[in-house]
């Protein structure tokens with residue numbers, strides 16, 4: 165996808181107001197925000213849309229369950245999304261609600277246009293409807309003749325008068341679009357799924373309902389007041405009504421969208437129904453529909469009934485918003501599924517962000533403070549460090565296409581290469597040695613090289629981590645904007661001389677021992693409808709069962725503590741040497757100092773997880789983990805009842 169167009173219209177799905185935001189919603193929104201920020205930085209006239217999807221049976225039922233009027237309920241939940249995006253500093257240009265008067269008028273105009281074109285006709289619908297997915301399914305697709313093939317919930321039989329959209333008439337045109345536009349659906353492999361589906365034959369789509377009320381009415385000149393629009397027809401139209409379609413077309417010059425960001429669950433609606441509606445309306449098709457994967461918790465779909473929903477605000481509050489943004493975009497290849505784990509998040513913060521990025525800034529602050537009174541001058545960088553610069557520029561040149569091909573994890577991976585170049589250059593040229601040998605000019609050039617690399621990286625990282633990168637650019641005395649993007653990343657310029665400002669460490673190390681507990685969402689519990697038997701087997705009353713073979717993957721052993729000391733400067737950690745009957749004792753860093761002194765632990769027996777991947781805590785390698793139990797009264801070690809030989813397996 166080239167950056168040649170002047171305008172960029174970027175959208176998220178509009179979120180259903182039957183649920184409060186979780187990390188899946190945050191993920192889509194953060195990717196879209198990243199693309200919008202990048203587009204603006206590169207000088208594109210950008211319009212970024214998000215909002216809420218508020219009509220349909222699902223919302224009506226959710227409000228009823230809570231005894232609230234549907235509008236009040238929709239107002240309340242819509243506000244929680246908007247507030248969250250505001251707190252997250254999401255740079256949307258418009259927050260649309262499908263209950264907005266202007267949106268509803270736009271949908272009616274679209275309906276009239278498609279009707280006049282002869283693409284809509286009236287008939288009777290008989291079939292199965294999944295309220296949760298707001299989708300009709302032919303009987304043949306149901307699980308056990310009753311359950312939804314998408315979400316597993318029970319479907320209801322619907323027989324009612326309905327208007328239909330002639331989707332079948334668009335089969336060939338859709339196939340031609342997929343074939344002629346290689347990147348219309350990203351990642352590309354997802355396109356094949358869509359093509360297969362369309363090649364299987366498209367049935368006309370029921371686009372109105374009469375059995376409930378909460379939706380956009382048909383245009384008044386249709387004189388058919390008992391019908392409301394199908395929620396997906398209503399919802400998809402938001403992408404054009406937000407630009408003034410049906411009103412004044414004020415912003416329709418942003419159309420077609422550069423990219424609709426969606427989750428893979430709603431690809432069919434966006435890649436089949438939406439382009440067919442647009443063709444019927446005579447409007448151009450979106451440039452890209454990009455479908456990301458699914459976030460799970462401990463391998464399971466997040467749902468309120470399971471109490472395993474990860475609240476994005478809690479994660480951002482605990483670990484930092486920009487860190488959370490980086491983690492989500494770096495951890496999972498776009499299109500793939502990802503399991504949310506705090507351990508993985510902490511690793512990313514300590515390693516990529518702390519060790520590679522934060523540490524580099526500390527090094528340049530230290531170097532310029534110690535040798536040059538804070539001054540940084542890049543004048544002689546090309547004289548001494550052309551090879552390093554070439555490497556950095558070659559990485560930077562690869563970045564933009566990766567971002568707009570939705571290979572965001574690779575974008576970040578590639579963006580880290582210049583940091584490696586910089587860290588290696590310090591180790592190789594050693595400013596302290598250069599200064600000792602009187603090579604002051606070369607040392608200053610090294611200082612300038614590192615600062616300029618940091619500046620270039622912070623510009624390109626800005627769309628992902630806006631707050632952190634603004635701090636870095638403040639320290640380096642420049643502003644991230646279209647001008648600096650042009651100079652530093654397109655024209656390959658270096659920073660002009662400046663005096664570096666000291667700032668606090670950006671990524672204080674997080675000890676795993678004090679892993680922050682992100683509580684699953686327990687409030688607002690909504691009873692979930694019956695789930696297909698297939699999925700019930702895995703779980704009984706909230707317990708997730710594992711097989712015995714899974715249990716035995718963990719190696720548990722009795723150990724004897726043969727040496728114990730405090731970890732200097734740590735309030736929580738003890739450094740233990742534990743005999744596990746092996747050639748050498750294991751070093752284990754344990755976060756137990758609040759409850760046990762080193763003396764308490766010496767010569768006692770403990771239970772050890774012996775096959776845990778070694779981790780570094782406060783600079784000490786830890787080669788295992790002690791079993792302990794903790795409640796509101798504190799923590800106690802789990803120990804064998806009688807002395808056992810060191811290394812005795814537990815299980």
Ligand code: ME8
Nearest residue numbers: 177178179180188189192217399400426427458459
């Ligand atoms: O589908 N992992 O709304 P929605 C990743 N209103 N992404 C997730 C996710 C998860 N576990 N859960 C949700 C709708 N999402 C319609 C859209 S657009 C015209 C109408 C993301 O609130 C994913 O992008 O059920 C999904 O597509 C989106 O949230 C909307 O979910």
